[in-house]
Amino acid sequence: MNKQDNIILKVENLSKVFAIKPEPIEALTDINLEIYAGEIFGIIGLSGAGKSTLIRCLNLLEKPTSGRVFFKGRDLSSLPKSELLELRQSMGMIFQSFNLFQQRSAIENICYPLEIAKVPREQRLARARELLELVGLPDRETATPSELSGGQQQRVAIARALATSPSVLLCDEATSALDPSTTDSILALLKQINRDLGVTIVLITHEMSVVERICDRVAVIDRSRIVEVGSVTDLFVHPQSAIARQLVFPGGELVERLTGDAALRIVFDGESSFEPVLANMVLACQAPVNILSADSKNIEGRAYGQMLIQLPDDPAAQRRIREYLNSRKITFTEEIWNDNA
Amino acid sequence: MTTLELLQLLGQGLLETLYMTLISTFLSYLIGLPLGMILTVTDKKGLRPNRAINLALGFVINMLRSVPFLILAVAIIPFTRWIVGTSIGSTATIVPLVVAAAPYVARMIESSLREVDAGVIEAARSMGSSDRQVLFKVMVPEAKPSLLVGATIATTTILGYSAMAGFMAGGGLGTIAINYGYHRYNTEIMLYTVALLIIVVQVMQEAGLHLTRRLDRRRRAE
Numbered sequence: 001m002n003k004q005d006n007i008i009l010k011v012e013n014l015s016k017v018f019a020i021k022p023e024p025i026e027a028l029t030d031i032n033l034e035i036y037a038g039e040i041f042g043i044i045g046l047s048g049a050g051k052s053t054l055i056r057c058l059n060l061l062e063k064p065t066s067g068r069v070f071f072k073g074r075d076l077s078s079l080p081k082s083e084l085l086e087l088r089q090s091m092g093m094i095f096q097s098f099n100l101f102q103q104r105s106a107i108e109n110i111c112y113p114l115e116i117a118k119v120p121r122e123q124r125l126a127r128a129r130e131l132l133e134l135v136g137l138p139d140r141e142t143a144t145p146s147e148l149s150g151g152q153q154q155r156v157a158i159a160r161a162l163a164t165s166p167s168v169l170l171c172d173e174a175t176s177a178l179d180p181s182t183t184d185s186i187l188a189l190l191k192q193i194n195r196d197l198g199v200t201i202v203l204i205t206h207e208m209s210v211v212e213r214i215c216d217r218v219a220v221i222d223r224s225r226i227v228e229v230g231s232v233t234d235l236f237v238h239p240q241s242a243i244a245r246q247l248v249f250p251g252g253e254l255v256e257r258l259t260g261d262a263a264l265r266i267v268f269d270g271e272s273s274f275e276p277v278l279a280n281m282v283l284a285c286q287a288p289v290n291i292l293s294a295d296s297k298n299i300e301g302r303a304y305g306q307m308l309i310q311l312p313d314d315p316a317a318q319r320r321i322r323e324y325l326n327s328r329k330i331t332f333t334e335e336i337w338n339d340n341a
Numbered sequence: 342m343t344t345l346e347l348l349q350l351l352g353q354g355l356l357e358t359l360y361m362t363l364i365s366t367f368l369s370y371l372i373g374l375p376l377g378m379i380l381t382v383t384d385k386k387g388l389r390p391n392r393a394i395n396l397a398l399g400f401v402i403n404m405l406r407s408v409p410f411l412i413l414a415v416a417i418i419p420f421t422r423w424i425v426g427t428s429i430g431s432t433a434t435i436v437p438l439v440v441a442a443a444p445y446v447a448r449m450i451e452s453s454l455r456e457v458d459a460g461v462i463e464a465a466r467s468m469g470s471s472d473r474q475v476l477f478k479v480m481v482p483e484a485k486p487s488l489l490v491g492a493t494i495a496t497t498t499i500l501g502y503s504a505m506a507g508f509m510a511g512g513g514l515g516t517i518a519i520n521y522g523y524h525r526y527n528t529e530i531m532l533y534t535v536a537l538l539i540i541v542v543q544v545m546q547e548a549g550l551h552l553t554r555r556l557d558r559r560r561r562a563e
Contacts, residue, residue, distance in 0.1 A: 059467060088469035099464035103482050103558050113468040115478070146559040157464075164468070 377450025493549025
């Protein structure tokens with residue numbers, strides 16, 4: 001499958017500056033992205049990194065200061081307003097705070113985009129019922145948002161965003177206001193929608209757990225710039241940027257506060273993680289190591305783990321450990337002290 | 342004065358007061374509603390920001406609102422005469438009532454529409470709504486409870502203004518209170534009119550709130 005031929009969204013040299021007094025804020029700097037049809041693409045960053053602005057540039061809710069956004073090859077910023085409004089019906093969007101119409105019932109909320117699209121009433125209702133079924137709320141038709149739980153409200157919002165059968169669904173921190181188990185069920189629903197309806201999903205989040213659960217590829221955004229783009233597996237195994245390392249392996253922060261000679265970050269690639277690698281290594285090398293932090297994750301059904309170990313001061317012991325890891329084909333990277341910038 | 346005459350007098354006054362209040366409220370909304378919408382839409386954070394229109398309209402509204410009602414009513418007597426042909430009686434009073442209340446209504450509409458959650462408006466825009474659809478299909482319906490509370494307050498305020506107009510022979514309960522209570526020292530009749538005014542305000546207030554509660558689809562946590 002050649003995904004490159006199938007770019008649904010493309011961002012080219014995009015920048016966004018907010019003209020705020022006294023000093024303008026550069027929210028996005030020279031962003032380039034390609035999002036393929038049918039994938040779940042994550043954009044992860046800390047708050048204030050610019051990810052909210054970026055996702056709003058994709059449907060032009062925010063006008064880029066410079067640069068272009070292409071949707072199915074069409075340059076959005078060159079479209080007249082009426083065509084842009086029509087095109088937004090092919091891009092659904094859901095939000096952290098759900099943003100349902102409070103004075104409309106669940107089914108009336110889902111009907112709204114169809115009213116805008118001038119779909120006749122009977123068809124609107126039929127389509128809305130179909131969607132309530134899809135999101136698992138067939139019996140809550142007449143409930144108003146205030147009568148629904150957060151998870152149920154997000155389900156209605158998803159149904160509403162899908163009403164006009166969009167090819168892209170933009171998710172703005174869609175699970176950040178939900179508790180962990182509700183988050184899981186909403187993510188499962190998004191994955192199901194992606195798989196069964198073929199809807200391309202672009203989501204922004206500050207939580208690595210969201211990315212690892214459902215994303216195919218991910219972009220890391222830091223201080224208004226994209227610092228890394230790649231498959232989720234690559235990001236976990238070989239995070240390139242300091243911010244990605246921090247997101248993947250929050251324990252890494254500890255390193256900054258420690259002093260010592262050398263530390264290694266050992267990456268378990270899903271094959272060796274069930275072996276007692278560390279114990280074997282200590283026995284084989286006859287050298288003690290200090291575990292600074294450890295974490296393992298289940299990504300795409302395979303186990304991945306990372307461990308940060310501090311090596312003994314003895315250079316010979318350090319060499320034995322590196323040789324041992326190499327001989328066992330275990331991926332590791334040297335962690336350099338005080339280099340988290 | 343017999344009891345029957347008294348009842349007739351008060352009944353007539355009550356009808357005139359209701360007539361002035363309701364017609365004035367209606368006309369104030371006819372003018373104030375679009376003005377309030379223009380204020381909201383042209384606001385810096387509105388759908389179509391327009392500083393010039395917003396500032397000019399805001400200035401006129403603030404000016405009218407800062408003139409005390411009785412002074413405004415006297416000042417625009419020529420205008421009232423030009424419209425109704427006279428400056429006394431309940432129909433003539435409707436003119437200054439509307440001039441005073443329309444700007445007030447515009448501000449209330451503006452504040453109600455402004456309360457609509459920006460996220461909800463953004464969601465509507467993400468679905469391809471035009472500015473007009475955002476205003477009429479989202480903002481106005483979403484602001485409905487607040488608009489109804491505003492209408493209740495506006496109606497009772499206009500009722501109060503209409504009673505003030507009694508000082509210039511504006512008709513209704515206000516005129517009765519002034520004529521009997523103030524000019525003829527007949528405290529009894531004045532108290533009756535005050536009691537009637539209190540009852541009317543209470544009824545309107547309760548009816549307005551009841552309607553708001555019935556039409557608001559948000560359920561409060563119980």
